[in-house]
Amino acid sequence: MPTIAIVGAGSGLGLSIAKVFGRNGFSVALVARTQEKLDGLAAELREAGTEAAGFTADVTDRPSLVAAFTRIKERFGQVDVLEYSPAPKTSTGAMIAPLDATVENLQPELEYYLYGGLTAAQQVLPEMIERDAGTLLFTTGGSSLDVFAGPPEFGNIAVATSALRAYALKLNQVLTGTGVYVAHVPIFAWIGSGGPETQADTIAELYWDVYTKREGAEHPYDIR
Ligand SMILES: NC(=O)c1ccc[n+]([C@@H]2O[C@H](COP(=O)([O-])OP(=O)(O)OC[C@H]3O[C@@H](n4cnc5c(N)ncnc54)[C@H](OP(=O)(O)O)[C@@H]3O)[C@@H](O)[C@H]2O)c1
Numbered sequence: 001m002p003t004i005a006i007v008g009a010g011s012g013l014g015l016s017i018a019k020v021f022g023r024n025g026f027s028v029a030l031v032a033r034t035q036e037k038l039d040g041l042a043a044e045l046r047e048a049g050t051e052a053a054g055f056t057a058d059v060t061d062r063p064s065l066v067a068a069f070t071r072i073k074e075r076f077g078q079v080d081v082l083e084y085s086p087a088p089k090t091s092t093g094a095m096i097a098p099l100d101a102t103v104e105n106l107q108p109e110l111e112y113y114l115y116g117g118l119t120a121a122q123q124v125l126p127e128m129i130e131r132d133a134g135t136l137l138f139t140t141g142g143s144s145l146d147v148f149a150g151p152p153e154f155g156n157i158a159v160a161t162s163a164l165r166a167y168a169l170k171l172n173q174v175l176t177g178t179g180v181y182v183a184h185v186p187i188f189a190w191i192g193s194g195g196p197e198t199q200a201d202t203i204a205e206l207y208w209d210v211y212t213k214r215e216g217a218e219h220p221y222d223i224r
Helices: 013-023 035-047 062-076 103-131 152-175 200-213
Strands: 003-007 027-032 052-056 081-084 134-141 180-188
Touching: 003 013, 003 062, 003 103, 013 027, 013 035, 013 200, 027 035, 027 062, 035 052, 052 062, 062 103, 081 103, 103 134, 103 152, 103 180, 134 152, 134 200, 152 180, 180 200
Parallel strands: 003 027, 003 081, 027 052, 081 134, 134 180
Antiparallel strands: none
């Protein structure tokens, strides 16, 4: 049974992606900071017939992320799909306009998006390359692709998610023609804010589509 690891798994997009892959025969490893919340999500997935378990890690605490993947592999074996989508609600907390940016206040955002995403990828990529099979999916907000999409206060997020986007696209470039597929999904929507097109379950269908078609490096979900 293939396994998807969802890093930054909450009751929104993370759970919805888990449900879609679970319905299609995947086991699901959920990664976030709060074991209790993860246990609740895993129980919901198991009730729907999906094998699932939660593994705590903070993406800004790299050793904790490495340790989580060790536990995931002990439990599920190889990771076939990595999806990286932590939600910044309670991470660094700050929104910094460019005129207020400093090395000190940009660093936490880079830790969160770029270094967290890179660290997660490093836990699965060497084995995927050896097997010549696997998928990495990176999720960000739309300002990674269109820096004018958000207000100036999204400055630090735009810079850091643009860096993660560039890393994902360069991975796609170097791995094109191999069995390992990498894609970036920038979301131009407030998830759950309105009609069906904003709902996490709707957006999650895109991930199954991207995973199965394996075409192109970038798949914006844009409902502007
Ligand atoms: N929500 C939106 O409107 C929106 C808009 C555009 C793009 N996106 C993208 O969608 C993805 C998130 O979807 P969502 O908002 O529906 O979130 P979600 O899947 O409901 O939850 C994400 C989870 O990330 C976890 N998380 C936060 N900080 C973390 C950290 N430092 N280390 C590990 N886990 C952490 C949180 O759990 P813990 O607190 O337990 O760690 C949270 O439950 C992100 O890629 C985001 O960029 C969201």
